[in-house]
Amino acid sequence: MKVIQRVIRVVLLALFLVLSLGPLYWVIVTSLKGGQEIYTFPIRYWPSQVTFENYQYLFRISDFSTYFQNSLKVSLAASAGALLISLFSGYALSRIRRRKPKMVLLLVMYFTQIIPTYMLMSPLFISLAKIGMTDSLMAITVVYVSTMIAFSTIMAKSFFDRIPEALEEAALIDGCNRTQTIFKVIFPLSLPGLAAIFSFAFVNIWNELFLAVMLLSSNHNMTVPVALNSFISKAGVNWGVLSAGIVVALLPTMVVFAFAQKYIILGLTEGGVKE
Amino acid sequence: MRQRSGRYFFLIMIPALVLLALFIYYPIIEGTLIGFQRYTLFDMSNTPFIGFDNFRAIFSDINFSFAQILLNTLVWVAVSLLFQFVLGFVLALLMQKPFRGRGIYSSLVFYPWALSGFAIGLVWAWIFNGQFGLANDVLLRLGLASSPIGFLSDPRYAMISVIIANIWYGIPFFAIMLLAALQSVPSQLMEAGKIDGAGPVRRLFSITIPYIKPTIVSTLLLRTMWIMNFPDIIYAMTGGGPANSTNILAMQMINKILKFYDYGQGSAFGIVIMVLLFTYAVVFLRLTSDKEETV
Numbered sequence: 001m002k003v004i005q006r007v008i009r010v011v012l013l014a015l016f017l018v019l020s021l022g023p024l025y026w027v028i029v030t031s032l033k034g035g036q037e038i039y040t041f042p043i044r045y046w047p048s049q050v051t052f053e054n055y056q057y058l059f060r061i062s063d064f065s066t067y068f069q070n071s072l073k074v075s076l077a078a079s080a081g082a083l084l085i086s087l088f089s090g091y092a093l094s095r096i097r098r099r100k101p102k103m104v105l106l107l108v109m110y111f112t113q114i115i116p117t118y119m120l121m122s123p124l125f126i127s128l129a130k131i132g133m134t135d136s137l138m139a140i141t142v143v144y145v146s147t148m149i150a151f152s153t154i155m156a157k158s159f160f161d162r163i164p165e166a167l168e169e170a171a172l173i174d175g176c177n178r179t180q181t182i183f184k185v186i187f188p189l190s191l192p193g194l195a196a197i198f199s200f201a202f203v204n205i206w207n208e209l210f211l212a213v214m215l216l217s218s219n220h221n222m223t224v225p226v227a228l229n230s231f232i233s234k235a236g237v238n239w240g241v242l243s244a245g246i247v248v249a250l251l252p253t254m255v256v257f258a259f260a261q262k263y264i265i266l267g268l269t270e271g272g273v274k275e
Numbered sequence: 276m277r278q279r280s281g282r283y284f285f286l287i288m289i290p291a292l293v294l295l296a297l298f299i300y301y302p303i304i305e306g307t308l309i310g311f312q313r314y315t316l317f318d319m320s321n322t323p324f325i326g327f328d329n330f331r332a333i334f335s336d337i338n339f340s341f342a343q344i345l346l347n348t349l350v351w352v353a354v355s356l357l358f359q360f361v362l363g364f365v366l367a368l369l370m371q372k373p374f375r376g377r378g379i380y381s382s383l384v385f386y387p388w389a390l391s392g393f394a395i396g397l398v399w400a401w402i403f404n405g406q407f408g409l410a411n412d413v414l415l416r417l418g419l420a421s422s423p424i425g426f427l428s429d430p431r432y433a434m435i436s437v438i439i440a441n442i443w444y445g446i447p448f449f450a451i452m453l454l455a456a457l458q459s460v461p462s463q464l465m466e467a468g469k470i471d472g473a474g475p476v477r478r479l480f481s482i483t484i485p486y487i488k489p490t491i492v493s494t495l496l497l498r499t500m501w502i503m504n505f506p507d508i509i510y511a512m513t514g515g516g517p518a519n520s521t522n523i524l525a526m527q528m529i530n531k532i533l534k535f536y537d538y539g540q541g542s543a544f545g546i547v548i549m550v551l552l553f554t555y556a557v558v559f560l561r562l563t564s565d566k567e568e569t570v
Contacts, residue, residue: 013369013380020384023443026409027398041423043412089291092284105288112299114552116504118529119545122538123302123309126319146298149291178283207391209507210529225393232397232511239401249394257389261382264389268448269455 024250031055031243038240054244061241066220067227068248071206074137074223075252078144079201082152083194085145090156091182095165112150118210120147125214135217143211148201155200155267159193160186196267199260203253224249303549309542316536329543339519339527348523350434351441351509352502358442359502360495363449368479370450371457388447396511399440403427403512410436427513430520437512437521444508449494456490457483489563496559500552524548 030038031054033047058064093109096102124143125134133139163186171181187194209225216226228249231242257264310329314322334341366384370377387395402409405425414420426436460483468478484491506525509515515522515530522530528544531537 009369012365016366016369016384017380019443020387020446023395023398023402024386026402030401039407041407041412042415043407043409085290085294088287092288096281096284098281101285108292108295112295114500114556115299115303115549116525118504118506118525119306119549120299120302121529122314122532122541123306124298126309126314126538127302127305129319142294143298146294149294150299153291178280179287203389207393209391209393209510213533225391228394228397239404239407242397243401246394246397250390253389253391254386257386258382261385265385265451265455268451 027243027246027250030239031247033240035240054240055248057241058244058248062227062231063219063222064224064227064245064248067222067224070137070221071223071225072252074141074144075202075205078141078148078205079198081141081145082148082201083198086149086152086156086197087182087187087194089149089153091160091186093153093157094160109150109153113154117147117208121210121214124211128215134215135221137216137221140212140215143215144205144208147208147211148204152197152201155197156190156193159190159196163189192263192266195260196263199256199264200267202256203264206253306542306545309538310546312539314537314539314542316538322539325539329539330547333527333531333540333543333547339522343519344522344524344527347434347519347521348503348525351438351521351523352499354438355441355445355502356495356499358438359445359498360449362442363446364453366446366450367453367457370454385447385451387444388451390444392444392505392507393511395444396437396440396508399436399443399508400427400512403436403440428517430518433513433517433520437509440508440512441502441505445498445502448498452490452494453487456487460486493563496562500555500559503552504548524551 029045029047032050032052033044034049034051034053037044037048093102093105096105120143128134128136128139167185167189168181171185172178176184207225209229212223212226213229216222222230224245228242228245231237231245309322311324311326312322313325313328370381374380403426405411405423405428408423408426410426411420411423414424415422424432426432464482464486465478468482473481503523504525506523506529509521509523509526510529513521515526524544525548528541528548531541531544
């Protein structure tokens, strides 16, 4: 009986593993196949000849390295911005004692969580167009910071709530001012939480499609999702090159997840309201 | 002292509040107004208020039936949610007891959480390709189909296909949340159950599930909102087609904006979605706060 249970458990765990890795395996294999082999049926589950021509093509015919750098710059800058700002707002929300202002501020944060980002597409486009700030990586970075602020603040608050105030009071008595206290006492104690906030923001921003499609138009400003989108809108999808593009697009968040999984899970379960 | 620190707290919240006001709250208000204006990309300087015309237009559009889009949204949310939850729960239960390599295993099954929904949609579009797709190959090899199926071009299969992709994408989220909850169940409780002679199934339903019920309820309810507002996979796989068979509210709003450049009607969709979301959120808060009182 015990043995059968164990066998079932192992089989199911293996099944989940295969199903979870299958699509990733498949897109990687497709990206490594040569021109005609992609369009043969029945399918070959391993390329008859592994080739990197799709990747060469990707980086030669399109400005994929530019798109990649754009995505990287915007995601890093916006995550860092969201982290820095939410460090302060989260701390304030955690330490404010008066009930009413605290409730109002919390509501201001939580309310934004039911607003999906694609809601902002046309109003942001219209407002930014009026001041000539569409098609600007700078503007979209600020927009991304804003879309991540509320969630980051809520997460930061929940981490700071667990740091006893006595620690700060000791630092204040020792002559630190409030800001120094945040950097010298709070910051070091909540590093895992800050890592969670940063990786969360990074993943979300790297993956964001609709605002980017709406706000970025010229080729040299495209981020990776916008570029992939333009690949499929052009007539005749080249699945080999597209697969290579997808693999490159997936890599960074997979790397972040591999390294920060512990923190991301911490963030999801502790601060989690939205994904 | 307290007075002064109160002012300090408000001061350091200013950057967050200013950004939220400028880039979240103001656009939402602006978007609401646009819903009552004639507003298209082609005539952006002439945007008169036209009352409820945009709403009338989307309720009686000849290109799609609003009722069908509502129904699609319901099916998309309900079926995705059910399978994401059940399979995520099974995975969490399987991973509850430690085993060698669990850390690496969890990275390998949880990673889809971090991926772009749009890119994943493209991957599944390729898997479900009507001519050279992996899904067709598997079905043909197993003898379950006699000729390739046009999963994404046949209205009968398109919704099932996008939902399967969405289920795959959403399992890790539930597994992560439920695994964390499972690990908070005190082992003494389980031991007591064992001593009382409860088998594993009995223990699951009378000890584990009641104990983690708050997590189950809140993740299910929050996830409902999230799936309703997740058009990325559909956008990548079908764009709402064929014949509107996968068109959900969020997808149609995006089509109005990106394909028809009609911001007025797009915003009208946005308002409908916001009203639904808001009603849902209120019900959700009622439900969860009642739960806390009774526990």
